[in-house]
Amino acid sequence: MSIEVIATKRVEQGTGASRRLRHAGKVPGIIYGAGQEPVAIELVHNDLYYAMQNEAFHASILTLKVDGKAEPVLIRDAQYHPWKQIVMHVDFQRVNPNEKIHTKVPFHFINADVAPGVKLGGGIVSHVMTEAEVECLPNQLPEFIEVDLKNLEAGHSLHLDSIKLPAGVAFVALKHGDNGTVATILSVRGAATEEAAAE
Incomplete structure (x- = not known):
């Protein structure tokens, strides 16, 4: 755009x-x-x-x-x-078109409703990060980064290194060894109690 x-x-x-x-x-x-x-x-x-x-x-x-x-x-x-x-x-x-830039890009979370941790485990998605700093050439800058939660289980987290980035784009934090948590599915105690009662 x-x-x-x-x-x-x-x-x-x-x-x-x-x-x-x-x-x-x-x-x-x-x-x-x-x-x-x-x-x-x-x-x-x-x-x-x-x-x-x-x-x-x-x-x-x-x-x-x-x-x-x-x-x-x-x-x-x-x-x-x-x-x-x-x-x-x-x-x-x-912006110099031939020099890499550092800027923050927002995350767009998808498939939270079909994530096993939500659909089967009754968990709640927690967005730990809503954006992250990236490094790329100006013409490679994405407007947003898609974060797919479809395989996330309750009690599990998604980290930066699990997110697919467009060609030429890198997370600045990962280059410094910081593999931060982007999202996690929190287990809801009520859901676990109901499961136990059903058994």
Whole structure:
């Protein structure tokens, strides 16, 4: 999926200028990386806010158009108002198509309802991780990673090394020897008691 973000260069900087921007319905931001100078930008708040509600926005190479010039970027950070639904500031990192990137990608869990631990054991699926950091070239970045629970038994867990990844994509944690638990099926005591009573 191609997501386009429109921005303009920001001339005025500083706290006062940022406050004026927010009052005008804009969000201050910055683009950095790829060996180039950082560029201060501004974006239309509502357009950005609604785009950020899309999960793919946070795990995709975005096309950022600044004054009509497009470049590939990743969203790296966003600051929000403590209690209002307002984006206060956003950071984008330029992407070099020939350099590997590190970014977090969400998990999509499937087949929980047919997992033996749920269907036969009456267990409950616990999502220990909802996302993980991956390393890949920008054009290999998946929007999400599918986690298939169809063979998971009650009391058992699924780890990072059991998840099938697209070609060219690797979990950063595994490269550092950390084979974290992604999901587990918790046994429910009530189900075990009913089985014993039936016997």
